[in-house]
Amino acid sequence: MLKNREVFVCRECGYETVKWLGKCPSCGQWNTFEQAVPLSAPASRGGTGGRKPAPVSAIGDINASEDIRCLTGISELDRVLGGGLVQGSLVLLGGDPGIGKSTLLLQVCQQLAAKRKVLYVSGEESARQVKLRAMRLGVNAPGLFVLSNGDLDTVLATIREEKPGVVIIDSIQTMTLSSVQSAAGSVSQVRECANVLLGVAKENDISIILVGHVTKEGNLAGPRVLEHIVDAVFHFEGEQNHAYRILRAIKNRYGATNEIAVFEMRDSGLQQVTNPSAMLLSERPQAVSGSCVVCVLEGSRPILAEVQALITKSGFPTPRRMATGFDYNRMQMLLAVLEKRAGYFFGSLDAYINVVGGLKLDEPACDLPIALAMVSGLRDRPLPADMLAIGEIGLGGEIRSVIRIEDRVREAQRMGFSRVLVPASCTEALSSGKFQIQVIGASNIRQALKAASEVSPKEAVHREEE
Ligand SMILES: Nc1ncnc2c1ncn2[C@@H]1O[C@H](COP(=O)(O)OP(=O)(O)OP(=O)(O)O)[C@@H](O)[C@H]1O
Ligand SMILES: [Mg+2]
Ligand SMILES: [Zn+2]
Incomplete structure (x- = not known):
């Protein structure tokens, strides 16, 4: 009978099977399956099991005053x-x-x-x-x-x-x-x-x-x-x-x-x-290269966070790439875009990315600040301390718009930033005089880098030729 059969459940993620497995297909862990009794649910499938029908309610008649x-x-x-x-x-x-x-x-x-x-x-x-x-x-x-x-x-x-x-x-x-x-x-x-x-x-x-x-x-x-x-x-x-x-x-x-x-x-x-933004920025180093601030949305709430990049000469045949609090593959993609579309080569250099405060950033809006931080780290030139960057980067090097830009810029303004670098397509939404903060639009990574650190496109081209 189905009812009394034992099941095997992964103790890491709860995946259920009828057979013991060495590796969990759901979470990929080894040796996590444990025999368990099925939950005591009244699972009578098919047939009525001798039960009488229960009354049903029209949705309009259900009394659903707010949850208490x-x-x-x-x-x-x-x-x-x-x-x-x-x-x-x-x-x-x-x-x-x-x-x-x-x-x-x-x-x-x-x-x-x-x-x-x-x-x-x-x-x-x-x-x-x-x-x-x-x-x-x-x-x-x-x-x-x-x-x-x-x-x-x-x-x-x-x-x-x-x-x-x-x-x-x-x-x-x-x-x-x-x-x-x-x-x-x-x-x-x-x-x-x-x-x-x-x-x-x-x-x-x-x-x-x-x-x-x-x-x-x-x-x-x-x-x-x-x-x-x-x-x-x-x-x-x-x-x-x-x-x-x-x-x-x-x-x-x-x-x-x-x-x-x-x-x-x-x-x-x-x-x-x-005020988590203040907390996350409280220990921000002054005038150090490789640091950039972003505004991310955590649920309904905009929060400012600092991203850091450290670019150093590698002591290994294959350079080390490490991302803490940010997706490793996304970092690799950004490095490739910077190389191909902006002419910055990280080839044999170690690159480390860290998001301060133990936050995990998985929003595309963090692409631009991370790319800026990496270039700042590479050139060892600090970014303007009063500037914040928001934007997704596409494979063509284009800066794409992000959701709820106004909330983010408002938080940046509240925290005392005086400039914000945003996707060019977002500048219109921010132009109605609602903000005192200086809004700089960029439509591609080169423009963004230029605006951020006055890199002339010439210099970038020059690097490309090296
Ligand atoms: N006297 C103390 N002063 C300051 N902080 C303390 C003190 N005692 C405990 N803590 C903090 O409280 C933490 C433990 O809190 P708590 O027992 O609530 O954790 P928990 O998640 O319930 O742990 P467990 O898994 O053991 O049940 C410690 O790690 C420490 O940071
Ligand atoms: Mg406890
Ligand atoms: Zn599992």
């Missing part, structure tokens, strides 16, 4: 959530170990527990440990209750008894259901626990937040295994040795994705950073 949302008191987080935590939703917060997931959620509890009962379930820490952290963070709301238990059956019984409005499960990988015959953290346990919690959330209109550890080479199932079960997935990331943390929406049934919120880790907990 509660604010977490951390405005940056509320924005990423899409305007607060939706009642009855199941949310997953994933992140590397030690990044600050428990800290963030405990801080969220403070405000949430002011108006409703919040149950914080910890499967990894004792109630005392949670209390110690709460003391450090100044969390003392009377509506906050702590349960240190990893047995999900007990947790469910407690939820039924206590009827909290919000439940936090820290973490899903430490929870076990007695009906599932495998260890905590295995694919079967993690999926079934989340599935059961989803039911509880919808049935009782409780918001449940799950913590999921991102695992590398571990034998715990990663949060991706849960992505399609939960309503929303958020990712908490950052460098262990940097104070900055970025919360990113990966999936959100109740709001836009790609929204980000920036936090700073302090002794007293996570502090929201409401």
